[in-house]
Amino acid sequence: MPAGKSMNVKVSSMESEMEFSITLATTGKQLFEQVIKTIGLRELWYFGLSFIDNTGQETWLKLNKKVKDQDLPKDLDKLEFNFRAKFYPEDATDELIQDITVHLFFLQVKEAILNDSIYCPPEAAVLLASYAMQAKFGNHQEKHVGDIEKDIEHGKVLPKRVKELHPNFSSEDWAKKISEWHAEHKGMIREDAMKEYLKIAQDLDMYGVSYFSIKNKKGTDLLLGVDALGINVYEKDNKLTPRIGFPWSEISNISFSGRNFTIKPLDKKAPDFVLRVDKPKTNKIILAICMGNHELYLRRRKPDTIEVQQMKSEARALTEKRQADRERQERERRQLEIAEQRARELEEKLQQAEIEKQKREQELKESQEENSKLRSQLGSVQADIENMERERAELLEEKENLAQKVSEGEMTKEEYNRRMIEIQEEYKHVQERLDNKEQEAETLKESLTLTKQEKEAELIKYQEEMERKLMEEEERKLALEQQASQFADENRKLQVQAQLAEQLRKQQLEDAQANQQQFNYSRPTSTVSNSGDANNHHQAEDHIEDENEVATFSSEGVSNMDSELNRVTAVAQDKSLNTKLKELSNDLNSVREQKQLSDNDKIHQDNVKKGRDKYKTLNLIRKGNTKSRVNEFEAM
Known part of the structure; x- marks a missing residue:
């Protein structure tokens, strides 16, 4: 140093x-x-x-x-x-109180999953990635797909093993698949997204387990796993499925001497559970991890300390305030969406009204053109009528002239009779044509008058109605725009307040860091006398100094010792999610390269076929009395 x-x-x-x-x-x-x-x-x-x-x-x-x-x-x-x-909580969603605690666990567990320190099957990796994206981006937007794809390529979203297991599935394919799940988390705030991540992750077999290489009396290489629920023994090459389990409730004390580590069961009929490590220092670490986990195991089953009660009360108040703010923002968001939708509808109505107006003007123009044609036709018919009237007048005049010609001897009686018959035929023909033209003229006059009056009256009425509607729509649009602007201003204020609060938090952190860079510690070590002290378990485990140590485990005043035996995974509790994950697993299996399966992949698939999960396995390995399990360990 x-x-x-x-x-x-x-x-x-x-x-x-x-x-x-x-x-x-x-x-x-x-x-x-x-x-x-x-x-x-x-x-x-x-x-x-x-x-x-x-x-x-x-x-x-x-x-x-x-x-x-x-x-x-x-x-x-x-x-x-x-x-x-x-040390890890049994149930992160119930036990973790502060947002900063949730955030730190989220980051650490996510890193462990990405680097495969915690095995995660592909379908669960996609689900967890979707919660991680909700925590990072908030509600899904199409623009996020490209960002997710980049993060996948840089190993920030999925374990490398998962990508290698599906070589024909591109980063774009993964991004789209994750985005589908991400979109379903709409409205979930960042803190809740991280909790949902931990809720799924804590059901993974390797979550929260500290592994140590050990041997039994036969010298068989094995693994010891210590976690929040107890001590388990694994085969050397299988960290997912423990073979034997000892819950904290069955352990009386733990001790070590040199390289031997001894677990004494509460069952006086059972022999001691003795294992061996390569280095004595490893035993100190194992004992410290056991003591810390056991202490937290008991704390969870006792009434909360005053400090924890106060923290939970503050957390509830913060959650209630956050929920109220979220509900208010959601109401304002919905109102803003409604206002914007109405404004769009009004805009569409105004556009439609303008189109209708143009249509009516076109119809009027066409009507005027039609009237012009009718007037032209009427003029032509009237000209024909005048011509026919002249023809008729000429025939009548000729008829009078014929009688005079007969009296003067210029025309014989036979010629007169013949010509009169011709004139009468011509007159009749002209009169028929004239009657038809006059009827046609009357029809044209009626059509012209009706069309003009109707169209003008209709247009005047429509223009008046349109002007009234336009004024109403403009007034409503203005009111909605003012309302939308007001909502937008309020949302901007909320965003600014949130940004200022975050900046203040960061500034306080930076100030604290700056102030402590020159901080010299010279205070004496404080003495812990209150058994309820928050870091009392640190004090206990830190006194492991000798090559021979004993830690006695007491469960006095503790209830519900084996509550974990009734536990089921979060996925199993949600039938819809369980079904969707199975469908996703089947989809991914169709593009999976079986040759790329890791040992953990094969072990996981075998467990799934047998219907096992973390808690079902836990129940299985605790069956039988303590003596039989100790004997099984020695026989491994």
Whole structure:
């Protein structure tokens, strides 16, 4: 470690990096407290500071010891620690209180799934990715598909294994599939999306499990898994399906001596469960993880402390306020959508009215043209009538002249009679034509008058109606536009307030970090006397120093010890989601390259065929008495 009176420390959380300057007297607890103070975290019992020790092994910083006295790597100008979740809740959606706690767990679990530290089947990976996208982008929009595709290509959305398992499925195909699910989360706020992510992820077999290489008395290489529900034994090459399980409720105490680790059951008839590790230091780590998990297991089954009750009360108040704000924003959004829809409808009506007006004007124009044609036809008919009247007059005049010609002897009686017959025939013909033309003229006059009067009256009436409607629509449109503008202004104010609040939070974080960069720890280590202290489990596990340690597990005052046995997965509880995931699994199976199946893929498929899930397996491996399970372990 660096020489001198002070040390530079960098602490990386899942969302930020912090730098501190500490003294040689600074303890792990003081550094840890400063980190959680900077982050603004109160649910500190889940977290710890991890680092790579001088042997290259990842370990956890002990809070009761000075930082400089721990197995720090040598020849480093700056000490580096990771602020990570050390213990996991049984049910993240019920137990995690603060938004920052949910966010840190979300980021850590997501990273573990993406790098395959937690195995996740392809269909569940798509579902989880959709919640991650809701947390990142909010409600789905088409423009997000391209962003999701880019994130997929950079390994930020799906495990690399899932992509390799479906080589013919492009990043664009995955983005579209994820977007389909993303669209179904409309209206879900960021915090709820992260909780839904954890709700699904916590049912994965490897979630929250700390694995250690062990051996039984026969020397068989096995794995020990420690999690929130107890201790399980796995075959060396199968981290998904435990073979034997010991719940915390069955364990009396845990101890180690050298490389031997002993679990003493509550059942006095059962022999001790003894396992062996390669390094004594591993036993210290196992014991610390067991103690911390057992402590939280008991805490969950006891009444909440005053501090936790207060935190939950504050969280409920925040949730209620957030829900009220969300409902108000949703109401305003709907009202804005309605106003915008009405404005669009009014605009369409105005456009339709304008089209109708143009149509009527065209009809009037056509009517005027038709009238012009009628007048032209009437003029032609009237001209024909005048010509026929002249012809008739000429025949009558000729008839009178013929009688005079006969009296004067210019025409014989026979010629007169013949000509009179001709004149009468011609007169009759002319009169018939004249009657027809006069009838035609009357018809044209009637048509002309009717068309003109009707069209003019209709147009006048329509124009008056249109002017009235246009005025009404314009007034309504103006009112709706004012209303929409008001809603938009209110939404902008809310967005500005949210941005200012986020900026203030970031500024406070930056100020806290800046103030602590020059902070020198010189305070003495505080003594924990209250058994309800939030980090009491850290104090207990940090006192593991000797090569022989014993931790006694008491369940006094604890109820509902084996409640996890009645638990079912979130997917199994939601029939609709279960059906859709099965359909997605079938779709993906059609494009799956079977040769690319990993060992975990094959194990998972076998478990699915057998109808197993995390909790069904848990029930199965706890069957029988403790003695029979210890014997089974020794026989492995």
